Amino acid sequence: MTQPATPSRPEIDFNRLISQRAGAIDVSGIRRAFELGGQLDNPINLSIGQPDFPVPEAIKRSAIEAIEKNRNGYTLTRGAPELLDSVAGRLRTDVGWDLSSDGIMHMITSGTSGALLLAYLAVLNPGDEVIIPDPYFVVYPAIGEMVGAKTVYCETYPDFRMTAERIEALITDRTKMVLINSPGNPTGVVLSSQELQDILELCRKHGILLVSDEIYDAFTYEESLEDGRFPTPARFGQDMLLVRGFGKTYGCTGWRMGYAAGPSTLIQQMMKLQQYTFVCAPSMAQVGLAGAFEVDLGEHIRTYQSRRDRVAEAFGDVTDLVQPGGAFYAFVKVPARLGVSSEEFFMRAINRNVIVIPGHVFSRRDTHFRLSYATPDEQLDRGLAILRELMVG
Ligand SMILES: Cc1ncc(COP(=O)(O)O)c(C=O)c1O
Numbered sequence: 001m002t003q004p005a006t007p008s009r010p011e012i013d014f015n016r017l018i019s020q021r022a023g024a025i026d027v028s029g030i031r032r033a034f035e036l037g038g039q040l041d042n043p044i045n046l047s048i049g050q051p052d053f054p055v056p057e058a059i060k061r062s063a064i065e066a067i068e069k070n071r072n073g074y075t076l077t078r079g080a081p082e083l084l085d086s087v088a089g090r091l092r093t094d095v096g097w098d099l100s101s102d103g104i105m106h107m108i109t110s111g112t113s114g115a116l117l118l119a120y121l122a123v124l125n126p127g128d129e130v131i132i133p134d135p136y137f138v139v140y141p142a143i144g145e146m147v148g149a150k151t152v153y154c155e156t157y158p159d160f161r162m163t164a165e166r167i168e169a170l171i172t173d174r175t176k177m178v179l180i181n182s183p184g185n186p187t188g189v190v191l192s193s194q195e196l197q198d199i200l201e202l203c204r205k206h207g208i209l210l211v212s213d214e215i216y217d218a219f220t221y222e223e224s225l226e227d228g229r230f231p232t233p234a235r236f237g238q239d240m241l242l243v244r245g246f247g248k249t250y251g252c253t254g255w256r257m258g259y260a261a262g263p264s265t266l267i268q269q270m271m272k273l274q275q276y277t278f279v280c281a282p283s284m285a286q287v288g289l290a291g292a293f294e295v296d297l298g299e300h301i302r303t304y305q306s307r308r309d310r311v312a313e314a315f316g317d318v319t320d321l322v323q324p325g326g327a328f329y330a331f332v333k334v335p336a337r338l339g340v341s342s343e344e345f346f347m348r349a350i351n352r353n354v355i356v357i358p359g360h361v362f363s364r365r366d367t368h369f370r371l372s373y374a375t376p377d378e379q380l381d382r383g384l385a386i387l388r389e390l391m392v393g
Contacts, residue, residue, distance in 0.1 A: 025142045029361035033346065037355040044383040046371045047355045049185070051251040051328070056295045059250055063288025071287045077275045079108030079259070080283065082290040087259050090293045095234035095242070097261060104238050106261035107271055108286055110278040112215045112245035115260040116179075117143050118270040118277075119211055119241055123177055124149040130177040131170050133162040135331060135363040137185045137213070150174070153364060160187040160322050160331065164198035171202075177209045178202075182231070183216040183224075186362045186370035187331040188308070188324020190224035196233040200240060209266070210240040215258070216327040218249040218297055221305045224325030234261075241266060246289050249297065255285035304328050307373040307380055314384035318391045328374040331359065334367060335391050341366045345390065352386045 088099040109115035126148030132140040134153035144151040152170050156162050182191040203210040220230040234242045241262035247253035311330045315321045320333045334345045346358040359368035
């Protein structure tokens, strides 16, 4: 038998076919950080945005069992019943929402990003405005671009608090959505209940949707808890979309699991859009996570809190550091006396085998860098010592 000829290489000019929406999204900052990092030999990697602990054994077992019990087909678009029940229970005890009542609903999504994309698609027409924090999680402006919405940046420097006062100044008659993120990526800042209540009331007054991205809710450190609980606007009303995830909390970011809860009118539209895009969240992951809220993460949280303390100790006297109250990031100012951009500082760190992410990836400013302390103590300590040396200059 003769071998078939090798298929010809692509000849069409595919650049010409790429949509403006795809072309407008720039990933070069992050890509560069990863590419440069990839060239290093055994680097100290302080750039990773996911927990460094494995998925708890009980959750692993339950996902494996789900596969073995043939829970591998599509689930309902809204989600597998056992996980929907478990999320409803969680939200009842945590924020006091009764999801069996009229007017509000919840759904399981393909990651927190999936929930955010569906919310943008359901609410924003081309030209509508969405207010997001600056610094921000990189997905926020990108999905705005995808739906043709205008992203309005709420400057939160130097304390990284997205307050009602800062938001109000940005509201126009095109504003339809305000997106907040506490604990925040890349800053780790946790807003107080009072600040969150003020934001919810502001949105209510203007008839705007508040979306609260609470993906790091589990990683809220002691001093930022109120009555032992993570502060959320959801305790003050249901005119909002609450978005949470499982990936960061249980170390299963690759399972692509999140959920959203809010007004039924909105969730119904998001479900319709999910049906024609993601279809459903991964079935075995949904079943696997049905018991997740019973898993005690206390030890991991304490570990992260103690690492956060090491970061504060390492940098406290060499730069302005806004102490992170949650998540596992610090957004650290490059000392002004060095006279360099975050990009230049990032290159200096790379030259010492340490990977962080330059601040311009998360912001329109270029003055800080993001460090993730979701990394083993020994590596973190070596990285902090090198970064400190670079900052002292
Ligand atoms: C603030 C924030 N929201 C959402 C996400 C996306 O999470 P998921 O992996 O669940 O889509 C991330 C991931 O880094 C994040 O930092």
